[in-house]
Amino acid sequence: MAWSNWSGSVTAPAEVTRPQSEDELAALIRGARKVRATGAGHSFMPLCQSDELILGLDRIGDAIRISPDRKTARIPAGWSIKRLTAALWHEGLALANQGDVNPQSLAGAMATGTHGTGVDLGSLATMARGFRLIGADGEARWCDAATDPDLYQAQRLSLGMFGIATEIEVAVVPAFHLAERIEKRRWEEIRESYDALAGQHRHIEFWFFPHADHVILKTLDPCDPCDPPPSTTDMEETAFRRVLDIAAKLPFLTPWLQRGMMKTRFDGHRRGPAHAIFPSDRTIRFEEMEYEMPRALGLEALSEVVGWIRKKRLPVTFPFEYRTVAADDIWMSAMNAGPVAAISMHQYHAMPWAGHFAEAEAIFRAHGGRPHWAKRHTLTRGDVDTLYPMAERYRVVRRAADPQGKFLNRHLEALFS
Ligand SMILES: Cc1cc2nc3c(=O)[nH]c(=O)nc-3n(C[C@H](O)[C@H](O)[C@H](O)COP(=O)(O)OP(=O)(O)OC[C@H]3O[C@@H](n4cnc5c(N)ncnc54)[C@H](O)[C@@H]3O)c2cc1C
Numbered sequence: 001m002a003w004s005n006w007s008g009s010v011t012a013p014a015e016v017t018r019p020q021s022e023d024e025l026a027a028l029i030r031g032a033r034k035v036r037a038t039g040a041g042h043s044f045m046p047l048c049q050s051d052e053l054i055l056g057l058d059r060i061g062d063a064i065r066i067s068p069d070r071k072t073a074r075i076p077a078g079w080s081i082k083r084l085t086a087a088l089w090h091e092g093l094a095l096a097n098q099g100d101v102n103p104q105s106l107a108g109a110m111a112t113g114t115h116g117t118g119v120d121l122g123s124l125a126t127m128a129r130g131f132r133l134i135g136a137d138g139e140a141r142w143c144d145a146a147t148d149p150d151l152y153q154a155q156r157l158s159l160g161m162f163g164i165a166t167e168i169e170v171a172v173v174p175a176f177h178l179a180e181r182i183e184k185r186r187w188e189e190i191r192e193s194y195d196a197l198a199g200q201h202r203h204i205e206f207w208f209f210p211h212a213d214h215v216i217l218k219t220l221d222p223c224d225p226c227d228p229p230p231s232t233t234d235m236e237e238t239a240f241r242r243v244l245d246i247a248a249k250l251p252f253l254t255p256w257l258q259r260g261m262m263k264t265r266f267d268g269h270r271r272g273p274a275h276a277i278f279p280s281d282r283t284i285r286f287e288e289m290e291y292e293m294p295r296a297l298g299l300e301a302l303s304e305v306v307g308w309i310r311k312k313r314l315p316v317t318f319p320f321e322y323r324t325v326a327a328d329d330i331w332m333s334a335m336n337a338g339p340v341a342a343i344s345m346h347q348y349h350a351m352p353w354a355g356h357f358a359e360a361e362a363i364f365r366a367h368g369g370r371p372h373w374a375k376r377h378t379l380t381r382g383d384v385d386t387l388y389p390m391a392e393r394y395r396v397v398r399r400a401a402d403p404q405g406k407f408l409n410r411h412l413e414a415l416f417s
Pocket of ligand 1: 039041057099103108110116161282372
């Protein structure tokens with residue numbers, strides 16, 4: 001079956017090839033002219049697209065290896081976040097933070113700077129301590145901050161250009177439980193109090209339908225061990241899908257539909273093991289753009305984008321998601337200039353998105369935003385250089401790791417060749 005990303009907006013003619021061992025993987029890489037790796041295909045940008053070999057790594061590696069001090073674990077790179085967090089939990093360990101969903105592969109999530117939310121919590125890439133890579137020459141090498149600092153720095157957010165990762169050493173923490181609370185709050189109130197609230201919760205985010213006056217606020221805080229009761233908090237997906245299908249046929253009804261939806265009660269609690277509470281199910285397909293804004297400008301940028309959508313009565317049918325991510329020191333991370341407010345803009349997959357995203361992108365860029373690498377953006381090579389002081393060094397390391405450009409596709413060639 002031909003490859004497609006999760007939203008269906010990026011396709012490739014090739015089937016995914018799933019080697020069962022590193023030797024098989026190395027032989028495939030040696031024999032190919034062009035190679036891309038894919039995890040769960042959850043990226044919206046054409047990162048995994050290839051006319052030739054697309055590799056899936058989920059069959060390589062059958063166990064996690066925990067360090068004697070229990071502060072790190074070596075994890076097969078192709079394992080999903082779901083599989084690896086279950087294995088860690090079995091050992092009394094956890095990831096300090098996770099994103100919204102858990103089907104992504106560890107390698108894929110790290111390669112794009114995937115993050116969750118939390119004032120003091122960085123992206124998954126900040127948890128990487130070392131990588132086992134199969135290079136363009138088919139040779140295996142280990143890289144970490146001590147053995148090969150430049151390759152390690154580049155590989156922390158790699159977009160899959162520096163080799164195929166088969167194992168990643170990750171910082172882990174003792175297992176913990178989380179209590180989730182979901183409630184409806186007025187947008188004006190959250191706009192005033194978000195920063196104070198963010199300091200009071202380990203994780204906080206809100207969802208905001210641009211034509212409504214209320215937001216759905218979600219917080220997660222550590223709690224005593226408990227079994228997870230049945231979930232009561234996921235938004236009623238069937239009803240939402242019905243609303244989206246109406247909006248797709250009659251887009252002018254979008255503002256009215258959203259205000260109607262937000263009259264519903266949003267009130268929920270869940271408790272349980274952290275790895276079971278972090279993720280939600282996402283069964284409704286959408287397209288997404290996300291900009292990481294300097295934290296102090298996030299709410300202002302969101303207000304401006306929402307104001308523009310309201311003024312033009314644009315049928316943007318999905319809510320914005322607003323999260324916070326800590327600063328890091330990763331060369332190509334959108335968080336490397338300071339802490340950010342991460343603003344995600346979504347659109348139902350069956351409705352036009354490119355024009356709306358482009359106009360919002362201009363507003364985000366004007367406020368100093370930088371895009372999430374996996375989500376829709378229109379950066380050029382020049383933009384990359386303007387936004388990332390380390391871009392040229394990153395390219396130098398890429399050229400040394402892969403002189404023939406085996407791991408590049410058209411999208412990456414335009415930005416990083
Ligand atoms: C429903 C949904 C929810 C999401 N939620 C969040 C969220 O909460 N936070 C967030 O920040 N992002 C989120 N994302 C974005 C998502 O986390 C990223 O797109 C992530 O990269 C997906 O991981 P993947 O395994 O699907 O990788 P893919 O999309 O398959 O690949 C991503 C990149 O990783 C590279 N790669 C994959 N495996 C390897 C390997 N073994 N070696 C080298 N390179 C490799 C690929 O070549 C590619 O460049 C979401 C996306 C969707 C569709």
